[in-house]
Amino acid sequence: KRSTLDELPPTQHQRVVRVAIESRQRAEAAxxxxxxxxxxxxxxxxxxxxxxxxxxADGSGExxxxxxxxxxxxxxxxxxxxxxxxxxxxxxxxxxxxIEFSELLEWYTDRMAAYEEAEAARRRQRSSLRVFWxxxxxxxxxxxVAIAWASCWAIYAVCAWLSITFALVFGxxxxxxxVQSWGIALSQTFAVEEPVIIWIYLAIPVILDxxxxxxxxxxxxxxxxxxxxxxxxxxxxxxxxxxGA
Numbered sequence: 001k002r003s004t005l006d007e008l009p010p011t012q013h014q015r016v017v018r019v020a021i022e023s024r025q026r027a028e029a030a031x032x033x034x035x036x037x038x039x040x041x042x043x044x045x046x047x048x049x050x051x052x053x054x055x056x057a058d059g060s061g062e063x064x065x066x067x068x069x070x071x072x073x074x075x076x077x078x079x080x081x082x083x084x085x086x087x088x089x090x091x092x093x094x095x096x097x098x099i100e101f102s103e104l105l106e107w108y109t110d111r112m113a114a115y116e117e118a119e120a121a122r123r124r125q126r127s128s129l130r131v132f133w134x135x136x137x138x139x140x141x142x143x144x145v146a147i148a149w150a151s152c153w154a155i156y157a158v159c160a161w162l163s164i165t166f167a168l169v170f171g172x173x174x175x176x177x178x179v180q181s182w183g184i185a186l187s188q189t190f191a192v193e194e195p196v197i198i199w200i201y202l203a204i205p206v207i208l209d210x211x212x213x214x215x216x217x218x219x220x221x222x223x224x225x226x227x228x229x230x231x232x233x234x235x236x237x238x239x240x241x242x243x244g245a
Contacts, residue, residue, distance in 0.1 A: 008101060015102035020045065023109045038116035040109055048108060052101050062098025074209065
């Protein structure tokens with residue numbers, strides 16, 4: 001059965017509508033000032049509601065600390081049991097012992113708005129070249145990929161020119177050794193390294209999603225990400241995500 005916001009109690013539904021309206025009003029006011037601000041989309045709202053229902057294991061309409069921790073892991077925010085309990089107490093404005101969806105949504109929109117403000121400040125501090133590339137051009141992802149491939153082939157063309165120059169200067173024997181080593185390196189890149197990176201980029205989010213559906217899995221993921229290797233892997237996942245954006 002597909003979860004919809006109509007399943008919310010009337011009071012919670014009203015609060016959800018109010019939070020969504022306030023989010024849009026903040027964004028419109030920011031646009032009027034020539035700034036960019038976060039506004040929650042209908043799809044994002046629906047996805048958050050489905051995630052809430054998924055981790056509400058007992059169907060109470062509220063998330064306890066351990067359920068909240070699983071949801072945080074699903075959102076990419078890995079917290080300890082103590083941090084989850086602290087967050088639950090912070091968000092539980094009604095003092096019911098759990099977090100209602102409207103309370104979670106209000107916290108989520110405030111957090112995302114703060115993130116957008118921090119990103120705007122970061123963009124203002126970037127170099128003029130990056131501002132031109134990322135903001136002024138506003139190229140679609142396909143164009144960025146095409147430019148990246150064109151840049152790669154330009155580099156290969158320069159390398160080919162250098163190889164020919166090397167052959168003319170140092171002779172055919174050394175040139176043959178250079179071409180052979182170059183071919184091995186390219187074969188390794190296209191046949192091994194790139195497929196592995198693509199597989200990691202596609203597989204890790206799915207694996208983490210499956211693992212964090214249970215309390216044990218969420219605990220396992222949190223323990224792993226708290227290690228040095230896990231933290232490095234988390235940063236790599238973030239890098240892959242940025243590359244795909």
